[in-house]
Amino acid sequence: MRNALRAVLPALAVLSLAACATITPAPAGPLKVGSGANVTLGRQWSDISLVMPGRHKKVRVLSIDGPLLNRLYLTDGLAPGDYLIKPLAKERPTPLVRADMSATERMEFVTDSISAMDYQRVTLAKPRPAKLGEASGVRFDVSAQTAEGLEIKGVAAVAETGGKIYVILYLAPAEHYFAATLPEAEAVMASARVG
């Protein structure tokens, strides 16, 4: 019995910590994402990272009106083997960062990760040159639908430097919310410093 308790206690400790997981304010101003990325927020967001399922520890997720209405994914440097979305099971893998990804594959990594978030009919459009700080990358538009058919729009920027890739991804319903928060999301992208 004592052995069983000893085995169960760590799990209980983790569960109790998870129960404390909460949404915290991300105030206007500089925001550090891990050790390799920084952005500046033009207004207060909510940091919903801890309540998002399948989040990698190098990924922070911010929102203004809630995760269904706007999401801003900010990553630290993702190394080979890292993912944007954690797999639910070994038999249901999600896209991984590879050491030798082409620019096309880096965009594919983002769009396939969006599909792994259970969005449907994910497509990318208008890839164009972009910079995250000094790192050259690609920016592109995203369109998708929720499983229930709600139209989603997004914009993403992905850049590689020092063998790691950095992603900023903004997603929101096409109706009202995408346009309403886009200027703020674009300002965050423009403020990014990585590597």
Add this chain to the structure above:
Amino acid sequence: MRGSRLALIAAAAALAVLPQAAQAQRAAGLRPDSTSLEGGIWGSADKAEAAARTKADVNHDPALNAYVRGVTCKVAADHCPDLRVYVLDRPAFNALVAPNGYVEVWSGLMLRSTDEAEFAYVLGHEFSHFAQNHTLVAYNAAKSRANVALAAKVAIAVVGVAAASGATTASEAQSIMDATGNLIDVVYLAEIAAFFRFSREQEAEADLLGQKRAAIAGYDARSAAQSWRSVMAETQASDFKRVRESRSRTSVFESHPLEAERIAALDKQAPSLPASSDRGRERYRAAIRPHLSAWLRDDLRRRDFGQTLHLIDRLAAGGEDLGVLNYYRGEAYRLRRGDGDLGRARDAYLAAAAQPDTPLAAWRELGDIRKRDGDAAGARAAYETYLAKAPQAEDAWLVQDSLTSLDKGS
């Protein structure tokens, strides 16, 4: 305790003799009274159908939907007006029918059916669930089993308490109560197992009826078992051990029979059905051809590349659509990135490039792989071909960047 054993045996026997899956076919055009039990079940299904109409993955291609409806009506015959068929772009091998005649056909099923005869058998299977009122029958059977199980649990509890009260020591009484609790658990598990056994019986019945309906509609009856052989082979091709081993042994808690059992039953019935050699392979392929590319892309997102490669091999067996199929074969290898996979991807893209129907992206991917291999001349040729064929592509500047980096030797 002898009494509780008797109660358990009685409960197990009662659960075993409750209604079987077989049921007379419903009449065409029959809509149940909305105040009846069946009417309530239909009402719930109506709501699910209304929600499904707006789902993101509903395929609205009129030609594909007309084709699927046509095959459905061939096997459903007089019941055709009772059914509403929706094609959903979902990569799993699946179809389902709701008790109100709402039918879902998933793209993963269409991608995996070799011909119209295999597809018709699956539609016949689903229609048989509807025609035999399987949902209502299962509901009534579960209700009857629940009543029997409840009576058994009460009887066991009463006998257990009586036996415990006659015990001479506290520990003996505790042992009797523990045993009583265990017996009640056994009845509970037997109830669940009986539910799944009933489900397996309904599936087995729908298999045989589906094969029969497809044969009566003029299709080759042997194709029904072939569809399950393909499913088994694809399962064995999975990248994941757990998937490969998933259907190798049966369990009392399985809702469907094992594929091997289904094949044996279908093979046994086939010779007794009307003979035909019509498989409708060409017209089936013509119907799904416009969607091959999108459905294969969806399948790649499952990231079980062993299964996708097996599927592509089957689709390519007839020598059709080799540009598209070799391109996606290359994509599967490129995404899997196992030992030697990039070389296999390069060969597949090259094979695709020799076909008239290859997606233009094959040249871009070929260029990227050759660039990784240090084959600058080969990469340049592939990139230049891509730009020549797709000068207006949105990513043309990216490919031009890659060409520039080749010039700089980086």
